[in-house]
Amino acid sequence: MELLRFTTAGSVDDGKSTLIGRLLHDSKAVYEDQLASVKRSRINRSSGPIDFSLLTDGLRAEREQGITIDVAYRYFATSRRKFIIADTPGHEQYTRNMATGASTADLAVILVDATKGILAQTRRHAFIAALLGIRNVLVAVNKMDLVDYREDAFLDVERDFLLLAEQLGIARVECVPISALEGDNIVERSVRTIWYQGLTLLEQLESIPLAAGDAFEGLRFPVQMVIRPDATFRGFAGRVASGVIRPGDSVLALPSGRETRVRSIVSYDGDHPEAFAPMSVTLQLEDEIDLSRGDMLVSPGNKPQVSRRFSAMVVWLHATPLEVDRTYLVKHTARQTKIRALQIRYRVNVNTLEQEQVTQLNMNDIASVEFEAHLPLFFDAYAKNRATGSFILIDAVSNATVGAGMIQEDLPDRETLAGAQRGSHEIVREPVSAQERYGRHGHHPGTFLLENQPALAWRLERVLFEQGFEVLHVSGEAASPTALLEALRAAQSIGAVSIYSGSALDTETTELLASQGKNRLFDLSRKNEDTDEELFRRAVALADSLRLVKTQDTYEKAD
Amino acid sequence: MHILREATAEFARPVMLYSIGKDSSVMVRLAQKAFFPGKIPFPLLHVDTSYKFPEMIEFRDAYTREIGAELIVRKNEAALNAGANPFALGTQKCCGLLKTKSLLDALAEGGFDAAFGGARRDEEKSRAKERIYSFRDPLGQWDPKNQRPELWSIFNSRIDKGEGIRVFPLSNWTELDIWLYIQAENIPIVPLYFAKERKVTLRNGSIVLIDDAKELLPGEKTLMVKCRMRSLGCIPCTGAIRSEADSVMKIVKEMTSFRRSERENRAIDHDEEGSMELKKREGYF
Numbered sequence: 001m002e003l004l005r006f007t008t009a010g011s012v013d014d015g016k017s018t019l020i021g022r023l024l025h026d027s028k029a030v031y032e033d034q035l036a037s038v039k040r041s042r043i044n045r046s047s048g049p050i051d052f053s054l055l056t057d058g059l060r061a062e063r064e065q066g067i068t069i070d071v072a073y074r075y076f077a078t079s080r081r082k083f084i085i086a087d088t089p090g091h092e093q094y095t096r097n098m099a100t101g102a103s104t105a106d107l108a109v110i111l112v113d114a115t116k117g118i119l120a121q122t123r124r125h126a127f128i129a130a131l132l133g134i135r136n137v138l139v140a141v142n143k144m145d146l147v148d149y150r151e152d153a154f155l156d157v158e159r160d161f162l163l164l165a166e167q168l169g170i171a172r173v174e175c176v177p178i179s180a181l182e183g184d185n186i187v188e189r190s191v192r193t194i195w196y197q198g199l200t201l202l203e204q205l206e207s208i209p210l211a212a213g214d215a216f217e218g219l220r221f222p223v224q225m226v227i228r229p230d231a232t233f234r235g236f237a238g239r240v241a242s243g244v245i246r247p248g249d250s251v252l253a254l255p256s257g258r259e260t261r262v263r264s265i266v267s268y269d270g271d272h273p274e275a276f277a278p279m280s281v282t283l284q285l286e287d288e289i290d291l292s293r294g295d296m297l298v299s300p301g302n303k304p305q306v307s308r309r310f311s312a313m314v315v316w317l318h319a320t321p322l323e324v325d326r327t328y329l330v331k332h333t334a335r336q337t338k339i340r341a342l343q344i345r346y347r348v349n350v351n352t353l354e355q356e357q358v359t360q361l362n363m364n365d366i367a368s369v370e371f372e373a374h375l376p377l378f379f380d381a382y383a384k385n386r387a388t389g390s391f392i393l394i395d396a397v398s399n400a401t402v403g404a405g406m407i408q409e410d411l412p413d414r415e416t417l418a419g420a421q422r423g424s425h426e427i428v429r430e431p432v433s434a435q436e437r438y439g440r441h442g443h444h445p446g447t448f449l450l451e452n453q454p455a456l457a458w459r460l461e462r463v464l465f466e467q468g469f470e471v472l473h474v475s476g477e478a479a480s481p482t483a484l485l486e487a488l489r490a491a492q493s494i495g496a497v498s499i500y501s502g503s504a505l506d507t508e509t510t511e512l513l514a515s516q517g518k519n520r521l522f523d524l525s526r527k528n529e530d531t532d533e534e535l536f537r538r539a540v541a542l543a544d545s546l547r548l549v550k551t552q553d554t555y556e557k558a559d
Numbered sequence: 560m561h562i563l564r565e566a567t568a569e570f571a572r573p574v575m576l577y578s579i580g581k582d583s584s585v586m587v588r589l590a591q592k593a594f595f596p597g598k599i600p601f602p603l604l605h606v607d608t609s610y611k612f613p614e615m616i617e618f619r620d621a622y623t624r625e626i627g628a629e630l631i632v633r634k635n636e637a638a639l640n641a642g643a644n645p646f647a648l649g650t651q652k653c654c655g656l657l658k659t660k661s662l663l664d665a666l667a668e669g670g671f672d673a674a675f676g677g678a679r680r681d682e683e684k685s686r687a688k689e690r691i692y693s694f695r696d697p698l699g700q701w702d703p704k705n706q707r708p709e710l711w712s713i714f715n716s717r718i719d720k721g722e723g724i725r726v727f728p729l730s731n732w733t734e735l736d737i738w739l740y741i742q743a744e745n746i747p748i749v750p751l752y753f754a755k756e757r758k759v760t761l762r763n764g765s766i767v768l769i770d771d772a773k774e775l776l777p778g779e780k781t782l783m784v785k786c787r788m789r790s791l792g793c794i795p796c797t798g799a800i801r802s803e804a805d806s807v808m809k810i811v812k813e814m815t816s817f818r819r820s821e822r823e824n825r826a827i828d829h830d831e832e833g834s835m836e837l838k839k840r841e842g843y844f
Contacts, residue, residue: 070706072687073680075733084731096708103710224561225568229597237593239561268595280560280593293568317708331713334568390711399717401707 001077004205007086007101007134009125010111011094015142019111019180019201020074020087021051026187027076027202071101080206094121095128095350095364099315099404102132103390106210109138109201114147114177118160120351126161127350130168131313131366131406133386136208137165137173140201144193145179151195167353174208176201215277216385218302219243219251220378222333223295227282235266235282236291241333241387243299245283246274252300253291254378255466259300260287277387294335296378304378304388308468309411311345313382314361314369318395318402322361322369328402330373332391338374339393345370361403370411374442375468382406437495441470443546444520445492447513448499448539451525456532457501460539469543470496481509489516497543520546560593561712562691562728563675567593567600569716570673570724574666577603577623577630579615580791582677582729584746585737589728590675591626602629604665604674608657609639610793612768618749633665645795663699666723673716675726681733691730697721735814742807752810754787754802765798 010016074085086101088094102108108129112122129137139161147153158175165173176185177193178201184190185200199207220241227235245251249262263284265272275281283297291297298304316322322341330339346355347367361367382389393403438444450457454475461473472491474484484500491498504525505513514521522542524535567573575590577583590599605619623630635643638656645653666674680687690706692714707715718724729737741748759766760779769781786799787810804810 070688070703073731074687075681075731077733077735082733100708100710104712224564227594227597233596235596237564266596268592278561280564282595329717331715333713334565386711390713392710392713392715394715394717396717399715399719401709401715404708404710 001082002080002210003082003084004107004208004210005084005086005105006107006109006138006205007088007098007105007129008109008111009088009098009129010140010142011121014111014113015180016087016111019109019140019142019178019186020085022180022183022186023085023202024074024076026183027078071097078202078206083205095124095315095366096317098125098128099132099317102129102134103404105132105134107136107138107205107208108134109140109205111140111142112157112161114141114143114153114157117157118164122161123164123353124350126164126168126170127348127353128366130170131315133382133406135171137170138201138204138208139173139175140180141175141177142180144177144184145182149177149184149190149192151193154193154196172208174198174204176204216242216380218304218380218385219245219249219297219299220304220333220380220385220388221245221251221283221297222335222388223291223293223297224334225293226291233284234288235284236297237280237282238297238334239280240275240277242277242385243302244274244276247271250300251285251297252303253289254296254298254304254306255376255463256290256295257462257466258287258289260285260289262286294333296333296335298378304380304385305410306376306378306466307410308373308376309342309371310377310379310407311368311370311409311411312391312405312407314367314393314406315404316361316363316365316367316402317404318400319363320395320398320400320402321363322365322393322403324359327396329394329396330371330377330391330405331394332377332379333388335375335377337377338396340372342370342372344368368408369405371405376466379407379410381409434493434495441495443469443495443497443543445495446497446520446522446543446546447488447492448497448542449505449510449513449521449523449525450499450501450535450539451504452501453526453532453535454501456536457499460536460543461499463540464497464543467543469546470494471499472496473499473501475501481505481512485509485512485516488513492516497546560589562714562726563590563593565714566673566675566692566716566724566726569714572669572671573601573673573675573726574631574669574671575599575601575603575675576662576677577605577619578677578791579605579611579619579749580677581737581741581748581752582679582732584748585732585740586675586677586729587626587628588740588744588746599626599628601675602631602669604631604633604662604669604671606658606661606665607632607634608653608661608793609634610645610657610795612749612751612791612794613770614751615749615791618747622747631665631669633661635661635664645793650796659699666699671723672718673724673726675728677729678727679729679732679734679737689727689730691727692716693725693727694718695723695725699723735811738807738811738814742811748807749791751788751791754785754805754809756783756785757799758782759784759786759799766801768794768799770794 008016008020072087074087076083086105088097088101110125112118141154141157154177161175162173176198177196178185184192187200187202189200220243221238222241223236224238227237245262247262247264250259251262252259263286265275266282266284272281324341324343327338327340330337344358345368347358347365349356350366380388389407391405392401393405395402457473457475461471464471474487488498524539594600603623635657643653643656678686680689688703690709693701694707695701716724758769758781760769760775760781766784766786769775784801785803787802787804788797789800791797802813804813
């Protein structure tokens with residue numbers, strides 16, 4: 001059966017809990033003993049015999065204070081669809097809770113009080129829904145009983161909301177006149193609104209088409225773990241984030257850039273002929289390629305952005321503000337790395353939708369922020385792909401989830417707004433220090449000698465580059481040892497990692513290199529029985545030791 | 560499967576709480592699928608209060624052997640030797656000693672930093688607010704007002720030493736989803752879920768299974784009733800329901816006609832309003 005996930009938005013007095021309680025009750029999702037326990041309760045804040053809001057307020061403090069504290073999930077089904085409701089509270093911390101509920105929803109039900117019309121909070125609810133990528137909004141124009149079920153009151157709200165939706169780019173809006181308290185147009189059509197020819201709230205929920213036509217086509221398969229029960233089997237487990245995959249399809253592995261084909265889609269129930277979002281599967285590939293948790297398989301003809309810098313809309317979730325230049329942890333698909341906020345472009349005033357200049361973000365703020373991650377992320381704009389466009393920010397000290405981000409766009413290296421502004425407004429006379437260079441690159445300079453091994457060196461250059469290293473491969477024959485030394489010294493001065501793969505150097509040149517390189521010369525020229533793979537792995541590990549901060553601090557046991 | 564894999568990849572030492580019930584059976588099947596063709600890469604932990612139905616223990620031993628899973632069984636022997644039982648202590652205290660304490664001890668001793676549980680949000684009101692990754696402090700306690708926000712399906716697995724995460728992969732499943740999946744996948748379950756003529760007595764409005772006449776309280780008598788368990792717990796605290804459903808198909812059909820909730824027959828939820836929330840705060844699942 002089809003599953004519709006929706007979130008509900010409304011403020012304290014809009015009657016949201018009552019509406020949900022009514023929806024559950026009238027669609028017979030409430031059991032008799034649960035209803036009896038509500039009837040028995042000492043509390044009844046409603047004017048009728050049953051306080052429907054008590055069905056949803058689960059925590060003691062909520063029942064005692066008459067407020068909803070946290071996002072609650074409710075489940076019900078009709079003969080046509082299954083529903084999951086993310087019921088979010090309407091008071092303080094609203095933005096953070098609604099963003100949480102909306103992040104997994106296909107549709108938002110926004111309550112508007114017919115006696116009050118569109119308020120600042122209605123704009124806020126609609127904006128958050130649009131921001132989190134919800135394309136369908138159902139407007140429940142509530143308290144029709146208090147406006148004598150007048151058609152003009154409903155039409156005023158409908159007209160104003162449609163204008164707002166157009167401004168925000170919400171694709172589909174349906175308005176329904178209801179009374180949650182009296183039960184009008186919730187499940188059954190009301191005789192008190194004969195002028196209304198549309199569907200009831202539940203009928204709308206049952207029939208609004210789920211957006212499938214505009215699904216993102218490119219394959220995105222983040223690798224969650226490597227499954228290797230014995231020497232004969234090596235499979236990559238993950239959940240298809242978008243696209244379709246079949247055996248024989250070509251796939252590109254990121255960050256390595258290697259291309260291979262899918263051999264089979266393995267499952268407990270036998271091999272699958274194809275897999276698509278959101279199936280969790282295990283892929284076997286034709287070639288033995290380097291791939292582990294946090295990497296991604298994608299369509300070669302439809303690649304995501306691969307970048308360390310991007311801008312994103314951020315919802316700040318924590319009482320400790322976001323600070324520019326502070327390092328956080330980012331979790332994006334199965335990849336976790338360090339990240340720094342470079343600049344806050346603007347904050348959105350959620351009530352007026354105007355942009356404001358700020359220097360920090362407080363809890364419930366929504367802002368466009370430029371970021372730089374330590375490792376490149378493989379992403380698409382959130383508007384195109386929810387799964388590869390979303391991330392969370394974690395405070396590395398408190399471990400709290402402090403922010404949620406929706407990627408807007410890739411930023412070209414060095415051409416961020418922050419960089420451009422700094423460059424154009426002031427003339428700096430001080431030379432750039434080695435420390436500043438290390439700080440920017442995130443690593444010390446180093447030199448790898450891979451004499452006579454250009455293929456391995458090209459591969460190493462690519463992998464280190466993908467991992468965020470400033471790297472230069474010197475492949476040709478140098479005019480003289482002195483010219484080579486000059487080239488490598490220049491690379492060192494700008495803080496780069498250089499790789500030399502030309503013909504074997506004499507001892508004297510090697511020693512000179514070592515002396516100018518502060519012991520960061522790694523001679524991996526083949527001198528014994530090492531295989532290419534062993535040399536390569538050793539080179540990557542050595543490069544990692546050049547990093548100023550260890551980046552992969554997550555527990556890597558999958559591979 | 561996504562949740563099971565994510566937690567297994569990120570935590571050092573996960574364990575799966577195995578209660579032998581229908582939800583555990585589904586969770587075990589999902590784990591078999593998630594790591595196929597590998598074996599389930601973590602042990603199953605059963606907290607045995609010693610008040611479980613003998614059919615449950617038989618099923619547990621046979622089934623875990625059949626699928627090749629590593630099983631850890633944990634009892635609070637000290638409390639049992641001291642005579643802990645729900646009649647003398649009341650259910651709140653009995654659960655605290657025999658379930659919660661054993662569980663917390665087992666997690667600490669095993670060094671488990673993540674524990675999968677089969678709890679579902681539709682079961683009970685306080686569970687509706689539970690996260691999929693539920694953070695627990697070093698004492699195993701849940702703080703419902705200070706939970707980590709959970710957006711999309713990106714989970715924050717960062718914890719400090721001694722802290723833990725309870726992971727609930729079935730959070731968004733309903734009771735009907737569980738039965739439909741058991742039917743679709745042909746998952747073995749404890750025979751107590753199927754209706755048959757059983758020796759019972761009526762106690763406080765519940766149908767209580769009676770194995771031996773010595774279990775009868777003064778004034779009670781045994782009856783033969785065709786019944787089944789809708790939810791499995793400890794013998795003294797789990798009631799049966801009258802039912803004709805002796806197959807999964809019939810149970811699914813019966814489900815759609817139910818007007819009363821699944822945990823109605825679980826005494827521990829009804830000690831007082833909000834009692835599940837209190838148990839959870841102390842470390843119960």
